[in-house]
Amino acid sequence: MTFQQVTLSLAEGFLENCRLFLETLLFSIPLGLIISFGSMSKFKPLSFLVKIFVWCIRGTPLMLQLFVVFYVPGLLFDTPMRDRMLAALIAFVINYACYFSEIFRGGIESISKGQYEAGQVLGLTKTQIFFKIILLQVVKRIMPPMSNEIITLVKDTSLARVIAVGEILLAAERFAGKGLIWPLFYTGAYFLIFCGLLTILFGYLEKKLSYFKS
Amino acid sequence: MIDVINLTKKYGDLTVLDGITETIHEGERVVIVGPSGSGKSTFLRCLNCMEDPTSGSIIFDGEDLADMKVDINRHRQNIGMVFQQFNLFNNKTVLENITLAPWLIGRKKVKGRAARAELKAQITARAHELLQRIGLDDWADKYPSTLSGGQKQRVAIVRALAMNPKVILFDEPTSALDPEMVGEVLDLIRQLANEGMTMVIVTHEMGFAREVGTRVFFMDGGNIMEQGTPQEVFGNPKCERLQNFLAKVL
Ligand SMILES: Nc1ncnc2c1ncn2[C@@H]1O[C@H](COP(=O)(O)OP(=O)(O)OP(=O)(O)O)[C@@H](O)[C@H]1O
Ligand SMILES: [Mg+2]
Numbered sequence: 001m002t003f004q005q006v007t008l009s010l011a012e013g014f015l016e017n018c019r020l021f022l023e024t025l026l027f028s029i030p031l032g033l034i035i036s037f038g039s040m041s042k043f044k045p046l047s048f049l050v051k052i053f054v055w056c057i058r059g060t061p062l063m064l065q066l067f068v069v070f071y072v073p074g075l076l077f078d079t080p081m082r083d084r085m086l087a088a089l090i091a092f093v094i095n096y097a098c099y100f101s102e103i104f105r106g107g108i109e110s111i112s113k114g115q116y117e118a119g120q121v122l123g124l125t126k127t128q129i130f131f132k133i134i135l136l137q138v139v140k141r142i143m144p145p146m147s148n149e150i151i152t153l154v155k156d157t158s159l160a161r162v163i164a165v166g167e168i169l170l171a172a173e174r175f176a177g178k179g180l181i182w183p184l185f186y187t188g189a190y191f192l193i194f195c196g197l198l199t200i201l202f203g204y205l206e207k208k209l210s211y212f213k214s
Numbered sequence: 215m216i217d218v219i220n221l222t223k224k225y226g227d228l229t230v231l232d233g234i235t236e237t238i239h240e241g242e243r244v245v246i247v248g249p250s251g252s253g254k255s256t257f258l259r260c261l262n263c264m265e266d267p268t269s270g271s272i273i274f275d276g277e278d279l280a281d282m283k284v285d286i287n288r289h290r291q292n293i294g295m296v297f298q299q300f301n302l303f304n305n306k307t308v309l310e311n312i313t314l315a316p317w318l319i320g321r322k323k324v325k326g327r328a329a330r331a332e333l334k335a336q337i338t339a340r341a342h343e344l345l346q347r348i349g350l351d352d353w354a355d356k357y358p359s360t361l362s363g364g365q366k367q368r369v370a371i372v373r374a375l376a377m378n379p380k381v382i383l384f385d386e387p388t389s390a391l392d393p394e395m396v397g398e399v400l401d402l403i404r405q406l407a408n409e410g411m412t413m414v415i416v417t418h419e420m421g422f423a424r425e426v427g428t429r430v431f432f433m434d435g436g437n438i439m440e441q442g443t444p445q446e447v448f449g450n451p452k453c454e455r456l457q458n459f460l461a462k463v464l
């Protein structure tokens with residue numbers, strides 16, 4: 001095994017991590033927004049149910065949720081999950097949507113009532129107020145916690161290995177099985193580089209939004 | 215201009231407005247004074263349905279604003295409101311704060327790119343005019359966080375003016391200001407008064423109330439306990455609670 005072969009083989013695995021990462025973001029952000037609206041609903045039974053759900057998801061390990069999504073359909077309905085990646089994606093989306101929803105809720109609730117009222121007294125509609133006035137202020141507020149959570153997500157993708165998704169750590173473990181230990185440590189470089197790039201991106205975005213204060 | 219009929223507002227068991235009937239006429243400058251918790255803000259906020267009345271009517275432009283079927287946003291365009299806390303839009307420049315609502319509302323009414331561009335130019339020109347009037351045109355592209363309290367409040371007032379409202383409601387417009395900035399804001403309101411703008415002002419500035427008001431309401435316990443010209447209310451108070459109130463604040 002040359003260094004090059006290991007690098008390539010790990011890169012193939014890391015591609016799976018990236019895929020899981022991107023698809024999780026793509027679905028969990030909108031879902032998180034919906035969940036946050038649910039938890040802020042004035043209809044108490046709905047907000048109560050949503051809060052219980054969020055509590056269950058945030059209060060149990062992601063690894064356990066992966067097992068549940070992967071095994072429970074087979075046990076209950078006799079329709080085993082064939083697509084491991086899909087199972088991982090579902091578990092990740094639900095888990096991260098719940099975390100994001102709490103961040104969104106905090107962000108939305110932190111905007112002062114006066115910002116809404118000023119829009120209302122000028123005759124703007126709720127939608128106009130949300131999209132023209134509130135949204136960007138929320139985005140600015142949630143930038144730091146979101147970047148934290150998103151960087152955690154990068155590292156969490158390797159948990160998918162527990163249901164045998166062919167991600168980078170699983171690839172490295174195969175080498176280890178053949179007596180080659182160093183690729184296992186080498187995987188750290190992939191995560192470091194990826195998270196480093198994200199950190200730069202978030203720093204840039206935060207700077208972009210620093211033109212106003214709220 | 216605004217007919218208030220038997221307006222009642224309750225929060226649970228607490229009656230904050232207790233069946234108020236009153237008319238605010240065009241060109242009037244009604245000043246509302248009274249002790250803390252007497253319902254002054256609630257009354258003001260019921261006038262543009264920022265609080266929904268528990269019962270009663272607010273007749274404006276021939277429609278009952280308390281009626282849920284009425285398009286309240288359309289009426290709010292004609293009823294300006296200025297808050298104690300200014301509430302400028304943080305993410306918008308001073309100029310955008312003024313142009314945002316006229317543009318969002320106006321653009322729906324015009325078709326075609328050229329007409330819209332012209333509307334935008336008009337709205338922007340008008341905003342600059344308003345900013346010149348308050349001496350803040352140099353600040354047009356700055357963000358609200360860089361303004362002093364007095365400047366923020368003056369921008370908030372011209373933001374309301376940009377809608378060409380028929381009446382403006384002020385809820386303690388100077389209470390959040392440092393003392394040295396109160397004057398500049400009162401000056402601007404005084405100017406509007408002289409131009410004949412219809413206004414309803416809740417204030418603790420008794421001197422100002424006496425000077426600009428054409429009619430003064432004294433509110434206590436959710437009612438207008440006494441009203442009249444500033445001379446009558448301040449010079450010759452009849453009810454005992456008003457006498458006590460004035461003894462404390464004057
Ligand atoms: N959203 C609310 N829920 C419950 N009670 C409220 C609410 N808003 C106001 N109140 C109560 O209604 C009463 C009148 O309040 P309001 O703000 O109208 O008084 P105010 O005359 O404006 O007083 P201040 O001079 O302190 O501004 C107060 O007792 C207040 O506690
Ligand atoms: Mg008040």
